[in-house]
Amino acid sequence: MAFYFVQFLTGLASAASLFLVASGLSIIFGVTRIVNFAHGAFYMLGAYVAFTLTARFSGALGFWGGILAASLIVAAIGVVVEMLLLRRIYHVPELFQLLATFGLTLMVEDLVVLTWGPNDLVGPRAPGLRGALDFFGQKIPSYDLFLIVLGPAVLGLLWLVFQRTRWGVLVRAATQDRDMVAALGVNQKWLFTSVFALGVFLAALAGALQIPRDAANHAMDLRVIVDVFVVVVIGGLGSVVGAFVAAVLVSELNAFGILIFPKISIILVFLVMAVVLIVRPWGLLGRAEAPARRTPGLAVHPWRILTSNERIAAAVALLLAASLPLFAGNYALNVGAEIAIFVIFAASLHFLMSAGGLASFGHAAYFGLGAYGVAFAAKLAGLPMIAALLLGPVLGLLGAAVFGFFAVQLSGVYFAMLTLAFAQIVWSIAFQWVDLTGGDNGILGVWPEHWAASPSHFYWLSLAVAALVVGALRIAMFSPFGFALRATRDSPLRGEAIGINGKRIQWTAFVIAGLAAGIGGALFAYLKGSVFPDVLGIPLSVDALVMVLLGGVETVSGAIVGAIVYKALSIWLVSQTEWSKLVLGGFIVLVVVAFPKGIVGTVEAIWHRRPSSVKAALLASKVETAE
Structure with missing residues (x-):
């Protein structure tokens, strides 16, 4: 006693x-x-x-x-x-x-x-x-x-x-x-x-x-x-x-x-x-508050097929990325594959935040579940790589389906904190269930098969999957489902009045985002050859938020640019200086203060102001000519 x-x-x-x-x-x-x-x-x-x-x-x-x-x-x-x-x-x-x-x-x-x-x-x-x-x-x-x-x-x-x-x-x-x-x-x-x-x-x-x-x-x-x-x-x-x-x-x-x-x-x-x-979403002794400022997201506008210039630019960018193995070494290809995987991860969270206005603080849970799903399929079930890549992300989907059902009942910071709680629950299970997950020792030996074992082949695989996932999320974002999701984000009462089941729409979006994150996690397991509880941790969830906000949550391609810049800068700084966190943290603070719309958002704002200045210049030249 x-x-x-x-x-x-x-x-x-x-x-x-x-x-x-x-x-x-x-x-x-x-x-x-x-x-x-x-x-x-x-x-x-x-x-x-x-x-x-x-x-x-x-x-x-x-x-x-x-x-x-x-x-x-x-x-x-x-x-x-x-x-x-x-x-x-x-x-x-x-x-x-x-x-x-x-x-x-x-x-x-x-x-x-x-x-x-x-x-x-x-x-x-x-x-x-x-x-x-x-x-x-x-x-x-x-x-x-x-x-x-x-x-x-x-x-x-x-x-x-x-x-x-x-x-x-x-x-x-x-x-x-x-x-x-x-x-x-x-x-x-x-x-x-x-x-x-x-x-x-x-x-x-x-x-x-x-x-x-x-x-x-x-x-x-x-x-x-x-x-x-x-x-x-x-x-x-x-x-x-x-x-x-x-x-x-x-x-x-x-x-x-x-x-x-x-x-x-x-x-x-x-x-x-x-x-x-x-x-009791507002806590034991807290008080229910008025809704906070909504999470910034994409404005509702009709589906617009890419212009010819945009299609050409996208194709050129993809071809340049695909040609990397022709002149880069194995280290650069491994870095490129990791960046492509994190593009998937960031794009999945961006879909949830931009169209749904739902900021998850525990999105790494579904990335990690996808990684563990592949590890279970490959190591425990002995399935081939293709089968493991197809079945592994399903674990992320199931986790998102269960957790999302409860999370979408809340909003704002309470939604974010509940996703954080669920992610920590999954991390705790992975850390303590040693018999299944290996605990802190992880699951080792999750290596790709011979057809994808070389750095160039795995890079092409990661790039192809990233392009497919990003394209699918873009289609979903500008589909009727995407419009319903944004309507629920902007005005739940009006959405309900016209027959939109807001909670079901948000839950579906949560599941889609969880599946996409799980696909990224599945590739990540093969890239690293092992899976540890860290892939479910809070730091990785914060990384995803940083990538989305850094690129610009109010843009279509912000997650892609944010993931490329953040991961490339992180990896490069680690190899160049002992004080990589100091430089990276300073860069993040600078972007927030100087470019609150993110990298892509700032570029788009400058570009959209350009036509008016061009018109003014043309008008001035005409006046001078007339004089």
Whole structure:
């Protein structure tokens, strides 16, 4: 009994740190509506800065002074980020803000390694809290007891700030209706800055307080951000009390899941998140909100056959791509095949986002299911390559059919978070079901047959499949089904009034996108010769979002260009510099700030402005001639 009580207290100690990070993210989202992917980066910075101040400048500041100073320093960095970056993109859709904060995360990861090195850093113990208390033979660290008290204390302070101060009233009002707050004359810029500073301070404080318990490392940002998203969604976006309740729930599930349900311990948290979103989409203590700005997508316009110039340009581009094996080496061909596969992956998500307005945060689930489907067919069933390529993507289709049925019942950020929960459930199963998937060791030896074994042959196969899949998605996008899907995206009530079953249309689109992603995953398994749980992970889902938004979600060919640019740049930077994340993250931030419509969207906007300028020039020349 004592052991379980100590385990419960350990869960409460973890809940305190998780609550600090989650409450900061919840406050920021509640007011600014930014899904701040960089929140984990500020948590990591808090740990590293606190290590420096407590381990190397302990004489001047002391341990607790170093913790507080580190939190304030990182909060000041957050203010600079908000003023220089986020203020410029508050008006753009939430997904582009997510893309910018993802780029910022990449930059911070490399900056941390550049400043503190790649090794884990163990911080000093808290003075006066280095021992442990004995409880019926079980030891409880004194520092854990301190954290258990700290969590409710911070919750109480936040409650007082939001309930008893004018600033807190403004924050609560902005959470409900920020446009009305602006209409009353409140300076939104400084309100957003102060809220962002408080949220970053809480995240940095959580990271700083972790150094006596865990070593600071450059992977802790992505590790914590997943749990934080889960806590915020379960508790309710914008609810600090909900974040506290959810943090306790998640931490205790993590603490006891490994004891009671060891084979599904990782899945438990995401199962709870999925159930909460299905039953109560706005979280346990959140409030139903008005629909957010819709995801930008393609405008509804009739099907237009490609003009002769466009057909020629497409044919030339495809022929140039097909001629790559004539002059490129094996490495370039492998890179080309990988880019073609990710074109399929990005195009599948682009179809869902552009025509359907559905931004999935867990699209890698269907890419990974396609890869595992091929591995099962080839290794377990012993099927030939063609049969495996045909049957493997069906697993992605089935996963999309099951998960999509529940996901399309929601919209906006809740839809995105439910897709994230489902993707993490699939990843957890692949990671823990060792007998079937091999767990972290993966499934090895998934090699193509002799007819596709050479780099040139596999490249041509990947290019041909990519062309077919992209063409099929384009036809679907501009078919009557595509028009119905866009009508549901733009006005569900009007669509329903004219007889369109919106949920069924969206579910069908989800299944189509899942099948297309599964085809890409099937080819990816043969390209790499193995399948690991990483193909189902959050980083790959984020890559897909980056590729779509980078190319331009409001364009037809944005996913193709985005995938080519992002993958080619990623692979090239890794081979050219040790700081590839820093350069790539900076490039992403630059594109979001300077070209919010994406690469293709910006080019099209410039091109569409060109005829008017040409006409003006011609008119001017005529006037000069007449004179």
